[in-house]
Amino acid sequence: MAFVTEQKPAVYFNYVGGEWTESSSGERLESFNPATGEMVGSAQNSTVTDVEQAIDMVHSTFQKSDWGYNPKRRYEALLGFAQKIEENLERLAAVLTREQGKTIKESRQELAGCVDTLKYFAGAARTVFGRSIQLEPNNFGVIAKEPIGVVGIISPWNWPALLMIRELAPALAAGNAVLVKPASLTPAISVELFKLIDQVPQFTKGIVSIVTGPGRSIGAAMGTSKKIDMISFTGDTSTGKTIMELATSNIKKLALELGGKSPNVVFADANLDKAIPLIGRSIFISAGQICMAGSRLLVHESIKGEVISRLKQYAEQLRIGNGLSESTDMGPVVSQSQLDLVAEYCEIGRREGTIITGGHRLSGGDFDRGYFFAPTIIDELPSQCRVVREEIFGPVLAVQSFSSEEEALAMANDTDFGLSAGVWTNDLNRAMRMSKGIKAGTVWINTYNKNFPEAEFGGYKQSGLGRTRGIDGLMEYCETKHIHFEVD
Template sequence: MHSFKNYINGEWVDAVSGETFDVLNPADGKIIARCAKGGRDDAKMAVQAAKNAFYNDKNGWRRLGVQTRCDMLYRLADALEKEKDSFARAETMDNGKPLREAIGDVEDAVSYIRYYAGASRMPGGASYEVNDGFGPMQCFTVKEPIGVCALITPWNYPLLMGVQKIAPALAAGNTIVFKPSSETPVTSVKFFELIDKIGFPKGTANLVMGGGSTVGEELSSSPDVDMVSFTGSTPVGQGIYKNAAANVKKIGLELGGKSPNIIFADADIDGAVEWAMVGVFFNQGEVCSAGSRILIEESIKDEFTSKLAARANAMTIGNGLDNPDMGPLISKSHMEKVLDYIETAKKEGCRLVCGGRRYTENGCGNGYFITPTVFDNCPPDCRIVREEVFGLVVTIQTFKTEEEAVKMANDTEFGLAGAVFTSDGAKALRVVKEIRAGIMWVNCYNPAFIEAPWGGYRKSGIGRELGADGLDEYAETKQININLSPGELGWYEKR
């Protein structure tokens, strides 16, 4: 078992309280690590370190030349790549996901760092032609770092979502305080060990582990934090939004979803089944953009449902290190929450097609496993249609017309993602344009790319991550005006 500390101002330190918490492997419930349990005092120390590094340190991160910052980020990416296998194994033991998926996450994280290292050297700002009523003027803008950024991440992609925030925040010249989920802090600690080894200036990057009600609340409400970026549930995001409003700090929120997967009768049914599987069961269904609402044209519903159930029943389940199709859910409490949704759905009139139970076979009795679950004939007002389950449960509803499909798809308070399956390109484009969501796919589900912005509408969040938009999230725009004839008063003389 490993013991991990917080990382504040370039030093590994115990929590001020001396308290610790245990991290469990969801595949068997065994303790894999013991971590410092930070609180408000630890968060305040980290914020102060980041503030001093940003505002007071004359040799601090933002004052280094862009080439120096870029080179250090590339070295960080190289170091992570060399440790890919150990990071992936730790991620699987911490989160439960199959090892091959964890390897893919590490590879993506390496790409993210390299992308933003390069993006930090791209042109920023603009120049403007302005009227000469004030005399000859030059107007232009520059991009500047925001300051101290608090970055708070969930447990479903521990390393990748951490890097998704850390890389652009550092590339833009900010200092950071990072709080990982208490469920999955292991790869975050390992990542900060690389940051420490490479020698980032003290206070540039700080790590505080602990609860959302203490560390998270302190970070989101602190007047010394200039921005908070959070990925997680909508209720928690709403609380962070309220806290941040007190000092009007910049905020980025990537929140929940209840995304529609619309399948028309003219679609390739077998292909739609395979993509639907990816859309809802990938990463144990613990994905904010999961296609958890299948809306299917009535005439092909029975054939599609039969094929989907057969594929779901054939999926292998087990310890992520053995590379099954699916690993365990993140925790016992989350497993029980998903099982409660399943039981409620039965009571609300949904027809259970397959799955819907805890999986204990083949040595999985001590882990948090659930069989992939498909419900048919789901009333539009039932909980599993309205609320984000976040794990291995998909609903099937039918429509008869394109207009009805669009109306059903938009009947949600979320707006993160969605998909359309059809062989009619014009129909696909019409429907995509009508769906109120930030990410849409046509004849596929869930591919995501570092180059393209990611984010949602309505209760699915504020702002965008990834791509050039993701770098801009961590920058302020400053307007600068230069009088090219300082001896002239311009319009004052003409009054």
């Protein structure tokens, strides 16, 4: 597992007004490889002054350019960006794995998702549509879709490339100007992507900018700025609530994709040969650091023993290590603080339930250089246990059992979240009843974590507001205007 690259850490700058700039603080924000402790790079530790200047620049560019009303240019720009990522995919995947820790296979998958998303919204840029209405004999209405203006995107560290592009692509396709504030743990991959934007001549210089730095200060400045018309935030629910409060400064529009505590509901007639590896992957992919992780397993009591046994075998056969190795199945969690948090939840699970496997930090050899945690399964937890109810964002699966469909549905909905769910059954009628009854934005039937840019995604309850991807994801970044004609 020894992967000390000895690669010189890169220095990353803000991209504002089509130019690479330094922060007024003169300070750097360092990012490290969570598998080895190596420094990956240093970005700008920007100040409120820096972000305010960036907002002014983006706002001015939007007011002066034809970007918002030139769909062909937007199509060409997004398509060109997609092509640049394709050309640089292996290099970018290595940066992503080194900075975030996920496996190189997952990094390639994430970047391929960026390409697919950009290509979809490139086409969508030329199909932003409204409608017309005959209101009275002499009155005619046009319902037009227009860009909102300046959109601030605050993106997370867990899937830092895709979850930034997932919002950036529709925001730009709809004709908006955009300012991005990436997560402080993963600035390198975010700025590397902006380097490719700088190489696409169809982008209006200054229409999209990136400023790195602490969310507590520059994220707050974006939330309160009267020149930012919308905030798109992907992250934890508590921060999402803070963003909502900040947005009251000028009643900004909000798009929030927040936390989850998603269940996989397994009925007695499920195809376990298919279900087991997909359920295992749903919680252990990216070391469980994914918003739609299948972190709760609800299994019919008649097959509970078999399901737990097979999942235990799946977890214990995973190869844990540095994500740069092609053979690695699961990398580290992203930081020491995240490792400590996962360990704390496992101690709660040890006291209130039964650890089936895992529940501890991996140590010895190269494990000591990174933040590696064993894939964990915990059984016999009471329904009010924090391990069952709270988002852990780590490789920890909480198991509960049910005896009837009605009980399974009640348990699936017994959560503050509603991002996604999986249902495993060969009974079509049951699958339909469960998919209608579960209060979640996405319900997968006999599969899990299948996402496409043309299919909407988002949450119920405290999992967020609005939708990303698909037509709704495009319209999320549009204003609706009624233009009324009275004919003499």
